[in-house]
Amino acid sequence: MQQWKTLSKKTILSHNRFLTVEQHQIQLPDGKVISDWPWIISPDFVNVMAMSDDGLFHVFRQVKYAIDGTSLAPVGGHIEPGEDPFTAAQRELREEMGFDAREWIPLGTFRNNGNYGAGTAHLYFARGVKHVAEPIVDDLEEMEMRTLTLPQLENAVRNGEFKAIAWATCAALTLLHLKGPQK
Amino acid sequence: MQQWKTLSKKTILSHNRFLTVEQHQIQLPDGKVISDWPWIISPDFVNVMAMSDDGLFHVFRQVKYAIDGTSLAPVGGHIEPGEDPFTAAQRELREEMGFDAREWIPLGTFRNNGNYGAGTAHLYFARGVKHVAEPIVDDLEEMEMRTLTLPQLENAVRNGEFKAIAWATCAALTLLHLKGPQK
Numbered sequence A, B: 001m002q003q004w005k006t007l008s009k010k011t012i013l014s015h016n017r018f019l020t021v022e023q024h025q026i027q028l029p030d031g032k033v034i035s036d037w038p039w040i041i042s043p044d045f046v047n048v049m050a051m052s053d054d055g056l057f058h059v060f061r062q063v064k065y066a067i068d069g070t071s072l073a074p075v076g077g078h079i080e081p082g083e084d085p086f087t088a089a090q091r092e093l094r095e096e097m098g099f100d101a102r103e104w105i106p107l108g109t110f111r112n113n114g115n116y117g118a119g120t121a122h123l124y125f126a127r128g129v130k131h132v133a134e135p136i137v138d139d140l141e142e143m144e145m146r147t148l149t150l151p152q153l154e155n156a157v158r159n160g161e162f163k164a165i166a167w168a169t170c171a172a173l174t175l176l177h178l179k180g181p182q183k
Helices: A085-097 A150-158 A165-179 B085-097 B150-158 B165-179
Strands: A005-016 A019-027 A033-041 A045-051 A057-062 A071-073 A075-078 A103-113 A117-127 A143-148 B005-016 B019-027 B033-041 B045-051 B057-062 B071-073 B075-078 B103-113 B117-127 B143-148
Touching: A005 A033, A005 B005, A005 B019, A005 B033, A019 B005, A019 B019, A033 B005, A045 A085, A045 A165, A057 A075, A057 A150, A071 A143, A071 A165, A075 A085, A075 A165, A085 A103, A085 A117, A103 A165, A103 B103, A103 B165, A117 A165, A143 A150, A150 A165, A150 B165, A165 B103, A165 B150, A165 B165, B005 B033, B045 B085, B045 B165, B057 B075, B057 B150, B071 B143, B071 B165, B075 B085, B075 B165, B085 B103, B085 B117, B103 B165, B117 B165, B143 B150, B150 B165
Parallel strands: A033 A117, A045 A117, B033 B117, B045 B117
Antiparallel strands: A005 A019, A019 A033, A045 A057, A045 A075, A057 A071, A057 A143, A103 A117, B005 B019, B019 B033, B045 B057, B045 B075, B057 B071, B057 B143, B103 B117
């Protein structure tokens, strides 16, 4: 199977640092050319599921513009220009919750949109988190910290209480990690 | 916690049926106004993890423009205008794999981008799938059907072989469903 070839790119919307849209001219392996393929450029981001040694998971309940009602959410934020994903994950965990972690488990890197790009999500599970600083409250969203036990986290994932897909993925992959390989 | 208020919307990019971008003027609960919030409109889609009664999972290995190399992927596709998500899931399972399913388990509906919208993903687990028709090959992407055992699916999820986030979520939530509630 062959990758599609990018013949040309042009910027068709340069909105702000959160969104640029390009139009790509693409050639398929059979020679067919598509001239109006949209390509979304938005910041890569991290999400971090935090667990302390007492077995509790630390998440937010928060509002978010694109989400109805409130949602549970793990720590998360954009990766700054030039920053590597793991540094961003450590920074966000400290800024948003005031935590450092003893152990970091990378849960994977995923494309947000398989067709049109839209950045990548870098997901982590942080174990043995400990309070080391005061959180820095600079997000636009109202949020409250919540702690969940393992069964509560599992129910929340099953019931769709993590309403953005990257949040649900981060929580689900954490649970799969904890359950260990299938017997 | 209060939802943010949309004061006004205007279309700033009307590209094709796969992408429209609006600019929203938004008011936060503290009165602060943000004038350049981007809002991405792209089609809602479904993904379906298919399992037959012999315990095998049916997926694709395929190329996708926004993904490096090939990826495993569940059945999936856009929801047509006016179509409900479950109908789209049944249609895509039949079109892409020629399967009907005995049992449908909804795995949840998720916002693709918590800030900027970008449509919703409707995820399903289809059990007892059976061949009822020939697949209709009309996707642009080259793809091959693959079958995975449960341990193979679990390893694939852990190893990030489902490279688009909705695909990974569909597979991970299927595995959590099968593992049952935490003891």
